[in-house]
Amino acid sequence: MELFTVGYEGRTLPQLVRLLEEHGIGRLVDVRERPYSRRKGFSATPLSEALRKAGIVYEPGFGLGNPDDIRSMWKRGELDVGKRKYRAFLRNGRRERVEYVVALADLGPVALLCLEGDAGDCHRSVIAEEAVRLDPRVTVRHL
Numbered sequence: 001m002e003l004f005t006v007g008y009e010g011r012t013l014p015q016l017v018r019l020l021e022e023h024g025i026g027r028l029v030d031v032r033e034r035p036y037s038r039r040k041g042f043s044a045t046p047l048s049e050a051l052r053k054a055g056i057v058y059e060p061g062f063g064l065g066n067p068d069d070i071r072s073m074w075k076r077g078e079l080d081v082g083k084r085k086y087r088a089f090l091r092n093g094r095r096e097r098v099e100y101v102v103a104l105a106d107l108g109p110v111a112l113l114c115l116e117g118d119a120g121d122c123h124r125s126v127i128a129e130e131a132v133r134l135d136p137r138v139t140v141r142h143l
Helices: 013-022 044-053 068-075 079-091 095-107 124-134
Strands: 002-007 027-030 057-060 110-114 139-142
Touching: 002 013, 002 095, 002 124, 013 044, 027 044, 027 095, 044 057, 068 079, 079 095, 079 124, 095 110, 095 124, 110 124, 124 139
Parallel strands: 002 110, 002 139, 027 057, 027 110
Antiparallel strands: none
């Protein structure tokens, strides 16, 4: 079961789509708290349309976004505290959303999308860790 994570920072929409295609990813889960972007093409509607044209399913990640109060810790550089709080957030009421990601990975390669280019600077890495914790068959690759 392959779970990829990808950030669109520094990428164009065509580059993102091509990257997903190159890795055989058939489904993308958007794990942003708010699926809007000032970057052309990366808000939910144009992103989902571009993915649809490429044969990739777009899944809103409702419930997996990093809440403002926790995200502010990440922005201040308090990554360890932010990761710990986000992990607790997932384990206390969002487990079924992570289980859903694992179920999607069981169907075929799936990617978690957020902004940050480096997965270590993004909450999607914590989601991926939790997916592996729930099902050790999940393998994670950060693109």
